[in-house]
Amino acid sequence: MNKQQLFEQIQRKKSFLCIGLDPVLDKLPKHLLKYDNPILEFNKQLIDATHDLCVAYKPNTAFYETRGVQGWDTLVKTWKHFPKEVFTIADAKRGDIGNTSAMYAEAFFKEESSGMSFDSITVAPYMGKDSVSPFLAYQDKWVILLALTSNQGSQDFQVKQSDHHKLYEQVITTSQQWADSHQMMYVVGATQAEEFKNIRRLAPDNFLLVPGVGAQGGSLSAVCEHGLNKQCGLLVNAARSIIYASNGEDFAEKARAEALALQQEMEQILVAANLI
């Protein structure tokens, strides 16, 4: 999916919501356990109940790998269930030397090889340009590079200063030379709201994937105050607050209600910003 198509979807749905599909078997509604693959059923019902309210889905690969071969099979089948118009994010945080990143790119972008073709993948920047480039070789596929993450550990290295620039600032500035805003997004945690003004200065045109709203405590309005740009430029992710809104038979209905509340808040923000 290209940038214009993503923005058009945002305008059409009046939403820049991304839903994180991070299912844990122990937290699933009990009535789903009768299915052959409860997690797949959980995902499918969530997708069916919310896809008109969100513009992106983001399964985190860890939650699938933890169930071994069956988990990977669930990830592939979940990908197959995504509606065509939705932007899909493999939240995999990969990155390795060039020939190895090329394999990861094939795993997540090339359906003939792996059975899946996500629109984008999250990538860790530590290994530098040649660890990122292989993902950029696919047309209309995106790298979402970790910049400033939502967790406590973001303070360990990401904010260290070198030549008066924090590491995450260097990651953004340097990687702007690897791809433009039509293939490169950045992960910026919603818990880092005070940094959005600075990040928009460094990356005015890029989309930012923003986790941390909801269970992690980030504020949507604080993120939007400085994070919005001319094409919205934000994909705000919520996972636990939506997918575990209820653990009863009404889980999908309650997930929809949570997603709807966020979509309505986003609609007001988009209207106020003259983006719809």
Place this chain on the structure above:
Amino acid sequence: MNKQQLFEQIQRKKSFLCIGLDPVLDKLPKHLLKYDNPILEFNKQLIDATHDLCVAYKPNTAFYETRGVQGWDTLVKTWKHFPKEVFTIADAKRGDIGNTSAMYAEAFFKEESSGMSFDSITVAPYMGKDSVSPFLAYQDKWVILLALTSNQGSQDFQVKQSDHHKLYEQVITTSQQWADSHQMMYVVGATQAEEFKNIRRLAPDNFLLVPGVGAQGGSLSAVCEHGLNKQCGLLVNAARSIIYASNGEDFAEKARAEALALQQEMEQILVAANLI
């Protein structure tokens, strides 16, 4: 496997060789294509032909993920074929927020969940302490943290100076507070031989996983000159130079010959250092 057991294996086998199992279907000997799972057969024959000459195997997960569900199944079955005494490394370069890294730890360390229980996993440091800690909760399991990698891109961020310390130095120094040398190793590329003296100053007791000998051009003797410590402290990885030594029916035999040549070089080094 604990540190003492690893050192004893090194002494017994007179080797600190790690073999990277990074199979690509197109490069496999043609006669293997008749098997239901050619890559698994390739791995099994390589393991059978080399396990007395190496102390560790390191499958890189990218080369399995690229084949989707079947690839993940091959990874699990390859893990099951490893001899019990060998140190196993999931070269996965994972790392995410705490609850997600806990899922990755389960995926690679907990056989009941995923069908695999590697001794160790490579982890990317960018997201800091809470992205690494969940892997350390498993007894006698290891984190192998990326420090200074073998690729060109290592120059983009890893060597940036902050407060007179390069980023990779900060990664080593900071992470020493997260775990001691009984659970923490570091990835240092063999192509970075001039930095080993400095790294040994920062991490005198830790094992270092050293890729980059062979196809990537690193020198074994240069690595050992400053890299060895009192318990050897090195696992030197070779992949392509061994596993693709021949693409004929003699591939396993030729792989053994390559591994033997490295083992014999390592034996001389261990003798000269009074470690055996």
